[in-house]
Amino acid sequence: MKKIIFQLNNVNKTYQTNSHNVHAIRNLSLDIYEGDFTVIMGSSGSGKSTLLYLISGMDNFNSGEIKYNNFNINNLSEKELIKLRRKEFGMIYQGIHLIPYLTIFENVLTTLMLIEKNKKIAIKKSEEMLLSLDLQKELHRLPSQISGGQQQRAAVARALINNCNVLFADEPTGALNTSQGENLLNLLSNINNSNKSIIMVTHDLKAACRGNRILFLKDGKIEGELNLKKFLNDQSLDEREEEIYNFLRQRGW
């Protein structure tokens, strides 16, 4: 029996714009399981990014309940949320969002130093992390001095350095070319294979097929769910892609 890490009950989120309210998430209930590579798919404006930020505690919701390991995220104090961000959650964004005036190494190291007080250990871990992502030559370069793919790998390094339990990814391949995107997805698959939970938002089928649980969002509601085989060895990427495609076509999406 899989352990539930996130429980969403009747969650609602509304944005206020100048002219009207946008009901981005409507009475959404959902469980997310530990170790899953959960993919949230949907067309533009379906609310998938909103959902991701709600689950990660980066945005507030209007009503309902979101629990992480039985703790209601909405009831957590700022101090407790910071603890989650430092130790439990890692985040990678479409726009990459490294601190522009810090080198790759400094971006990763400063994140780790929020929880690791021993400087020597922190330096060693950061170097090892960047090495494992094939960034050893780019350690002392600024984000603006490396390619998009390298930047995204650096962002992954920063997200993983605190040994987080859950990795959130918002359109991580959005700013990358095909080969860079593929490399990143391979990396995420490897991370998931080491039993880290990943929750990823994408509209790209090629990215989606890396997940073992695909959730389809439309107008703020989950309209469908597709479970794929957990390991890529058991099902090829093409097969997975085709399965998702057929699922969507059957529903006329």
Added chain:
Amino acid sequence: MKKIKIIFKIAFSLIKRNKKSNFFIGIFLLLCLTGFITSFSIYQTTNRLFDKYSDLYKSSHELRIINTRNLDINKLKNYLDKDDRIYGYNLDYAYKGIVEINKIDVSVIISEISPNSSINKLKILEGEPKAYPELNEIWIPSGLASKFNISLGDKIYINSIDGKKEYTTSAIVYDVLFSSPLFDPTRMWVRPGQLALLESLQTDKKASLSIRAKNINDYNKIITDLDKNFPESIVILNVSYDTFKRIFNILNNLASYIIFIASFLLLIICSFIIFFIVSSEIMKEYTFYGVYKGLGFKTNHIKHISSIKYFFIILLILPISIILSFVFSRIILNVFENSMGLDYLMPKLFIPTLMGLFIMLIIIIVTNLIANNKLNKIKPANAIRFGYSSSKIIKNNSKIPNKNLLIFFVFKEFKIQKLSNILIILLLSVFSLLFFSAVIFHNSFDDILRTESMIGITQSDIVLQQKNTLFNVESKNVIVQLNDLEFISRVVPIIRIFNNWVFHNDERIGLIGFAFDDYSKYPDLSLKEGRNPINSNEIAISKILSHKLNKNIGDLITINIEGKEAFFLITGYFQIISNNGYGFRLTTEGFKKINSSVDYSWYSILIDEKYDFNKAHEEIYNRYASNFSVETIEKIKESILGMLNKNITVLLITIIFIVSLICGLSIYNMNYLNLLDRKKELGILKSIGFSNNQLIIIQLIKMAILTTLALLIGIIFTTLTLPYLLSVILSGFGIINIENLNYNFINLMLSSLIIYSIIFFSTFLSNKSYKKINLRELIIE
């Protein structure tokens, strides 16, 4: 025409688009514009105020108190009537002596009101409007009322032949010449015929002669001719229009200097900060400028959009700026009103507003032109794709963060925000320069006021002042008696000489003179240069007088003393505050050559430290109070200089308050704008686990370091510039040479603490607002 419309529309939409940042830019522009308008308004409102009021109320150009013993009053009247240069004159009974107000002895001139007089009009500010006071009533000037907190109905006691006579204050009036509380002695008014009741028939009567010339340039000549025609008249007191005007304008000039300096510094800071804002805006909107260029806009069009945007903002803030300028002007003018006893002064705002607006527009146009040079280099495609990226090659070698992660980020802030940090240091340096200058000025001025030689006399504990100047108690007896008292360690007899002047370029400069028996006995009568007079033909003059007349040690000087011209050899310079610093020192013999009947009228007394001061004071009072005013030196200094010191303090506090407000708000604005620019970066730091407090602490540490640097720069520049500035500012008080400024360590530490507090508070407030924004908004938007 269409293009112009489009440019205006874009500029307007840019304001709407970045409401928050434009709001804070607007606040900053508001502060700058308000500062300019206020300073111009103060200058314009108070400029030539004395001349205006003097003309309005037909004030006299000369006031004299003369002894009528040898004077043929009718002959004098006929002479004055025939002099067609004279607009009008008053020749009335006068009483010059000491009155008691709230148990304090005050030197006054009491005049009888001439109901049909064409000059010296009085305006009743409080009390029933009448032609003159009733019996046993007295009218007092507004300056005196504010100095001693006198209200209608308060009693004033005048020494008379029958003892102290009680008079009731029935009106507080405005008289241009005497309403300033800085003028001493002051003047009061009684009904015609009242003064005869105060003095015995044997007492020499005094007359108050006030003359107003038709043409102000003639009054010096009128007086010179008068003295030639009436050499027998004994002038006890003589004050010219120039002296009245100088005293009236003391605070006005001081405030004008301070405000001018503050405005000039504000102008410099404003230019830099607007340049910084415009540059930052360009970096932020780089992509959009690329889009505009891609659509066919010329670089000049984009520059116009930027300028027009700021013009719009200035137009929006203009009404608020005018209101604030009015409020601040009123606060400062209120200080003038209280010190000068003036009526309500309506701040003039029209021309100052136009001037302030003009200066702001010039600054915006020039800074836009310079900052917008970057626009020439925009390649639309790169701008649209990549936004702004510096072309500088940044040296990047990873610095391993210090033990403290926050200090690491503080130093990163210094590296990436160079221009912004330089501006902050500049702003804070100016702020601390003004703050420290005000504190040191106040301390130093206080020290100057404490020195007895600044009012012309030796170091004293108690001063006896002869009450009746014509019938002095013989000084030989007084000196012997005082020296016999065992608790007195030193007695210094002093002659105070009135009715002296020099001519300089048609200006008659009134002087205050002192004569001492032997200057070698009194080292506390210090000099700036040279020595005190030894021989009867020698004179020491005040430094400001020597500057004015361009006279040096060894030169001859001609002084008119009591109507007689006398030549002296200048032996040294000293500084005094009395009479705006215009004075001289003679030997007793030197003065007796001019007036052989004169005797000492003041006695400076030092009490032996072994004895109880209060008991000694009481003993002296009991012995001498019938013939002398017996005052402690503190009271005398307070009466001469207390009001001045108080008003300068209030003015300095007001200016510090306004400058602190501007600085605090500017720092808040700059920090907030900086945070708006770096929203995304803040969001990322929060998302990886930085707490709000850690982010605020980084900013506070950064500001602490910048403030410390600014304080050091401020104190260095204060040390370098303040002596010179004070010489210029205080020259109106007679002080043109300040050697030792008072760097009171505790006061400077307190000032630094206040500055730190203002900066920390502003920084904390500006950063605190980010607590409420959620992460998603920070990162995504």
